Amino acid sequence: xxxxxxxxxxxxxxxxxxxxxxxxxxxxxxxxxxxxxxxxxxxxxxxxxxxxxxxxxxxxxxxxxxxxxxxxxxxxxxxxxxxxxxxxxxxxxxxxxxxxxxxxxxxxxxxxxxxxxxxxxxxxxxxxxxxxxxxxxxxxxxxxxxxxxxxxxxxxxxxxxxxxxxxxxxxxxxxxxxxxxxxxxxxxxxxxxxxxxxxxxxxxxxxxxxxxxxxxxxxxxxxxxxxxxxxxxxxxxxxxxxxxxxxxxxxxxxxxxxxxxxxxxxxxxxxxxxxxxxxxxxxxxxxxxxxxxxxxxxxxxxxxxxxxxxxxxxxxxxx
Ligand code: AVI
Numbered sequence: 001x002x003x004x005x006x007x008x009x010x011x012x013x014x015x016x017x018x019x020x021x022x023x024x025x026x027x028x029x030x031x032x033x034x035x036x037x038x039x040x041x042x043x044x045x046x047x048x049x050x051x052x053x054x055x056x057x058x059x060x061x062x063x064x065x066x067x068x069x070x071x072x073x074x075x076x077x078x079x080x081x082x083x084x085x086x087x088x089x090x091x092x093x094x095x096x097x098x099x100x101x102x103x104x105x106x107x108x109x110x111x112x113x114x115x116x117x118x119x120x121x122x123x124x125x126x127x128x129x130x131x132x133x134x135x136x137x138x139x140x141x142x143x144x145x146x147x148x149x150x151x152x153x154x155x156x157x158x159x160x161x162x163x164x165x166x167x168x169x170x171x172x173x174x175x176x177x178x179x180x181x182x183x184x185x186x187x188x189x190x191x192x193x194x195x196x197x198x199x200x201x202x203x204x205x206x207x208x209x210x211x212x213x214x215x216x217x218x219x220x221x222x223x224x225x226x227x228x229x230x231x232x233x234x235x236x237x238x239x240x241x242x243x244x245x246x247x248x249x250x251x252x253x254x255x256x257x258x259x260x261x262x263x264x265x266x267x268x269x270x271x272x273x274x275x276x277x278x279x280x281x282x283x284x285x286x287x288x289x290x291x292x293x294x295x296x297x298x299x300x301x302x303x304x305x306x307x308x309x310x311x312x313x314x315x316x317x318x319x
Contacts (some may be wrong), residue, residue: 013225013263020261020268020276028217030163030279031110035220039084039111041213048209050201052309057158057189058088060313064304065095068315071301072153072185074098078126079142080155081135081176083107086118088157092187093125096153102127104150108138136175143179152184159191159311162282166244169282173296180318186298192310193245193283203247203281204238211236214249214278226262233257237275246282250275286312 009017012032019027034042046054075096080089086107097103105126107118115130122128131138139154146152154176164172176186193199203210214236218229237250253270260267286303289312293300298316305312 009263016221016225016261017264017266026274026276028276028278032217032220033213033279034111036113038213038216038220039114041209041216044209045213048205050205052198053159053191053202053311054088056306056309056311057313058091059308060304060306060311061088061157062091064313065091068187069095071315074151075103075153076101076150077104077106077146077152078155079106079108079139079152080157081108081139082156082158082160083109083118084111084114086122089155090122090125092155093122097125104129106131106142108133108135108142110134139176139179152180154180154184154186156186157189159189159281161188162191162284163279165280166282169292170295173292173298177297177318182318184318186316186318188289188314188316190284190289190312190314191281192305192312193285194310196240199247199283200238200240203249204236214251217278218251221261225264228260244280244282245284246280248277249279250277286314289314
């Protein structure tokens with residue numbers, strides 16, 4: 001290789017270079033939380049007493065699955081965006097599996113290990129054909145490969161939609177809609193606005209699992225990009241933005257410091273108190289979601305809300 005030819009940078013490296021050189025607020029995408037360590041930490045978060053979201057999602061799914069089955073009728077294909085290990089989906093698949101005929105389940109995820117766990121866990125309930133890809137790329141594959149006349153139910157659970165910026169949500173839903181046929185169904189799980197204390201504690205738990213999840217992003221840059229972040233020189237911080245109705249996670253630099261990232265051959269400066277904004281978790285109202293549905297070409301059919309932790313499962317039909 002000649003001295004002038006540089007090895008191709010990964011998408012992660014390119015995004016880090018861009019996010020850490022932003023004038024004003026430094027940022028990193030929450031998609032990079034989920035390496036093997038981060039995925040395990042996220043699983044631990046879902047078990048924390050403060051993080052009621054996942055349990056609420058599961059409770060509503062278990063409760064609404066039979067009603068949903070009667071609303072949507074026979075279904076042959078279920079596709080899920082960001083399935084993870086498919087823990088919650090089992091209730092839906094059990095309720096939807098036809099007496100006769102087959103149910104195909106196509107989980108889409110960027111984590112190969114999560115897809116493997118999903119196949120092991122749900123293989124006895126449906127025919128699994130997983131897709132190792134980003135959400136929309138995977139959905140395009142599933143849409144291209146589906147058989148004619150097979151009604152499709154698309155799942156997007158766990159309020160993952162809340163990790164998109166509000167201005168990205170409309171475009172995202174339009175792209176989802178463009179891959180569906182009229183009469184297909186979309187089930188989206190959304191975390192609703194609730195008491196401020198509860199929303200903050202969910203992202204700032206008392207034993208520091210969420211802090212470790214956030215700080216792991218620095219460790220991931222050390223492991224994969226040859227960075228020299230000192231994780232102890234950064235602190236986990238959670239902010240509520242009232243006007244945007246979102247919880248933000250940041251990593252705050254505890255002192256003035258310089259970090260070198262060898263694969264980028266570049267150093268980045270941090271002032272004391274300066275932050276890297278790593279995630280937004282938007283909180284919604286049902287009405288707001290219904291507006292998004294109509295604007296993207298969906299008809300909102302019904303929603304189910306958990307009684308303990310305000311969280312809604314919303315069923316929409318593609319128009
Ligand atoms: C995956 N996503 C919906 C989670 C959330 O609540 O925004 C990720 C998370 N971040 C911190 N805790 C959980």
